[in-house]
Amino acid sequence: MIKITKFGGSSVADAEHFKKIKGIIDADPARRFVVVSACGRRFSGDSKVTDLLYLVDAHVNYHVSCDDLLADIGQRYFDIADELGLSYPIREEFSAFAERASKGGYTTEELVSRGEYFTARLMAEYLGLPFIDATDMVAFHHDGTLSMKRTAELVKKNAREGGFVMPGFYGATKEGKVKLLDRGGGDISGSILAQCLEADLYENWTDVSGFLSADPRIVEGAQPIPRITYEELRELSYMGASVLHEEAVFPVRDAGIPLVIKNTNAPEDPGTIISETAKEGDSEPIITGIAGKRGFLAINVARDRTKSRIGFMRRALSVFERYGVSVEHMPTGVDQFAAVVQASDVKDSLYSLVSDIQEEVEPLEIEVVENLALIATVGRNLRGRPGISGHLFGMLGQEGVSVRMITQGCDEINIIIGVEEKDFDLAIKTIYKAFSDENGIVKTSDLEPVRAPF
Numbered sequence: 001m002i003k004i005t006k007f008g009g010s011s012v013a014d015a016e017h018f019k020k021i022k023g024i025i026d027a028d029p030a031r032r033f034v035v036v037s038a039c040g041r042r043f044s045g046d047s048k049v050t051d052l053l054y055l056v057d058a059h060v061n062y063h064v065s066c067d068d069l070l071a072d073i074g075q076r077y078f079d080i081a082d083e084l085g086l087s088y089p090i091r092e093e094f095s096a097f098a099e100r101a102s103k104g105g106y107t108t109e110e111l112v113s114r115g116e117y118f119t120a121r122l123m124a125e126y127l128g129l130p131f132i133d134a135t136d137m138v139a140f141h142h143d144g145t146l147s148m149k150r151t152a153e154l155v156k157k158n159a160r161e162g163g164f165v166m167p168g169f170y171g172a173t174k175e176g177k178v179k180l181l182d183r184g185g186g187d188i189s190g191s192i193l194a195q196c197l198e199a200d201l202y203e204n205w206t207d208v209s210g211f212l213s214a215d216p217r218i219v220e221g222a223q224p225i226p227r228i229t230y231e232e233l234r235e236l237s238y239m240g241a242s243v244l245h246e247e248a249v250f251p252v253r254d255a256g257i258p259l260v261i262k263n264t265n266a267p268e269d270p271g272t273i274i275s276e277t278a279k280e281g282d283s284e285p286i287i288t289g290i291a292g293k294r295g296f297l298a299i300n301v302a303r304d305r306t307k308s309r310i311g312f313m314r315r316a317l318s319v320f321e322r323y324g325v326s327v328e329h330m331p332t333g334v335d336q337f338a339a340v341v342q343a344s345d346v347k348d349s350l351y352s353l354v355s356d357i358q359e360e361v362e363p364l365e366i367e368v369v370e371n372l373a374l375i376a377t378v379g380r381n382l383r384g385r386p387g388i389s390g391h392l393f394g395m396l397g398q399e400g401v402s403v404r405m406i407t408q409g410c411d412e413i414n415i416i417i418g419v420e421e422k423d424f425d426l427a428i429k430t431i432y433k434a435f436s437d438e439n440g441i442v443k444t445s446d447l448e449p450v451r452a453p454f
C-alpha cells in the first residue's frame with residue numbers, strides 16, 4: 001500500500017506542525033512518500049515564505065537591500081531546526097543561499113524554489129527518510145510545461161521504495177534549470193507523484209478538515225463536504241476555493257487514484273473524499289459548495305440589427321483570441337453577448353481590444369462593466385431540479401444583491417452569477433444561508449418547499 005502525503009505550507013509553518021506531521025506519518029506505515037511546501041503563515045497576518053522569497057527577488061531586481069528579509073526567512077528555518085534538534089547545517093546552507101541571492105545569483109524560479117527545498121531538507125531528517133530533490137523527479141519542457149513522460153522515467157529511476165521526502169512546487173528541465181509550477185502547485189507535485197508511483201491514495205494535508213462548502217473566511221462554520229466528485233471539485237477550485245489547486249485533480253483522476261483532503265491539526269477528522277462518482281439522491285446535500293473570485297470584467301457587445309447575425313460572435317471572439325485572452329463565460333441574448341474575462345488578462349490591452357472589436361464587428365454598442373466578482377454554486381444534485389435557481393435569486397434579491405450576470409453549465413452542476421465586487425461576501429453568505437440550516441447544507445429531501453420568497 002502506497003499513500004502519497006502532501007503537506008501544504010500551513011502544515012509546515014513551524015516546529016509544532018512538524019511534530020504533528022511526524023505523528024501522522026508514524027501512525028500509518030503506508031505513509032512514507034512525503035511532499036512538502038514552503039513554510040506558510042503561523043498566525044493571521046504572518047507571511048508565507050514563498051511570498052517573502054518573491055519579495056527578495058523584487059528587491060534584488062531593484063537593487064534594494066533585502067538583508068532583513070533574508071534574515072527573517074532564515075530565522076524561520078533556524079527556529080524549526082533548533083526546536084527539533086536537527087543536525088542539518090541549516091545556518092551554513094542558508095547563509096550561502098542568502099549571500100548568492102542578495103548578489104542576484106539566482107533566477108527568480110530557483111530563488112523561490114528554495115522555500116520548499118529547505119523545508120524538505122529539515123523534514124527528511126526529522127522523519128528519518130531520505131531527501132530526494134524535485135529537480136531529479138519532476139521534469140519540465142523548456143517552455144515551462146510539465147513533461148509527464150520524462151517525469152515518469154525520472155520517478156522510476158530515482159524514487160526510493162522505502163519512502164522519501166520531496167519538495168513540492170518545482171522541478172527542472174533536462175539541463176537542470178529550475179522551473180516552478182503555478183502558485184499552490186505543491187498540490188500538483190503530490191498528484192503527479194501519486195500517478196507515477198501508482199499510489200493507492202493521495203492524501204492532501206492542510207489546515208481545514210476537508211473541502212468546506214464555502215470559504216471559511218467568509219462563511220463562519222462552513223461544514224466539510226464528506227464526498228465530492230472530481231468534476232465538482234474542479235468547478236469549485238477553479239472558482240477560487242483555494243484549498244486544492246484545480247490542476248491537481250487530473251493526474252490522480254487519470255490514474256483512478258482516490259484523493260482525500262485531511263486536516264493536519266485534526267487528523268482523526270474524516271476529511272473530504274474526492275472520487276469519480278458520489279451518491280446522488282434525497283439523502284445527499286442539495287448543493288455541494290459555493291466558491292467565488294473577484295477581479296473580472298464583462299465586455300458587453302450589442303449587434304447592429306441591420307447587419308447579418310452570421311459570423312458576428314465568431315469575429316468578435318477572434319479578437320480575444322488574437323490578444324491571447326481567455327473568455328471565461330459568455331452569457332448571450334438575441335442581439336447581444338457579454339464576454340467575461342479576468343481583469344488581469346486585459347489590464348494593458350483593454351482599450352485596444354475594445355477598439356479592435358469595434359472595428360471587426362461594427363456593433364451598435366460596446367460597454368465595459370468593471371469590478372465584477374463571479375460566484376459558482378455547485379452540486380451534482382442540482383441536475384434537473386426545478387426551483388433551485390428561483391430560490392437562490394429570490395434570497396439574493398431579498399438581501400439587495402443585484403445580479404449582473406447569470407450562466408449555467410450544460411452539465412447543470414453549477415449556477416454562476418456575476419455580482420459587483422462590493423457585494424461579494426454578502427452574496428456568498430446569502431447563497432450559503434439559502435441552502436443551509438444550523439447543521440450546514442440541507443439534504444435534498446429537506447429543502448421542500450423550494451419557493452422564491454416573493
Ligand SMILES: Nc1ncnc2c1ncn2[C@@H]1O[C@H](COP(=O)(O)OP(=O)(O)O)[C@@H](O)[C@H]1O
Nearest residue numbers: 008009010040206207211212214215241242243
Ligand atoms: N471551500 C473551501 N474549503 C476549505 N478551505 C478553503 C475553501 N475556500 C478557501 N479555503 C481556504 O484554503 C485554505 C487552505 O489552502 P492553503 O492555504 O493553500 O493551504 P496549504 O497551505 O495547506 O496548502 C484554508 O485555510 C481556507 O482558508
Ligand SMILES: N[C@@H](CC(=O)OP(=O)(O)O)C(=O)O
Nearest residue numbers: 008009037050183184185186
Ligand atoms: N509554496 C508555494 C506552493 C504551494 O503549493 O504552497 P501551499 O501548499 O502553501 O499552497 C506557494 O505558496 O504557492
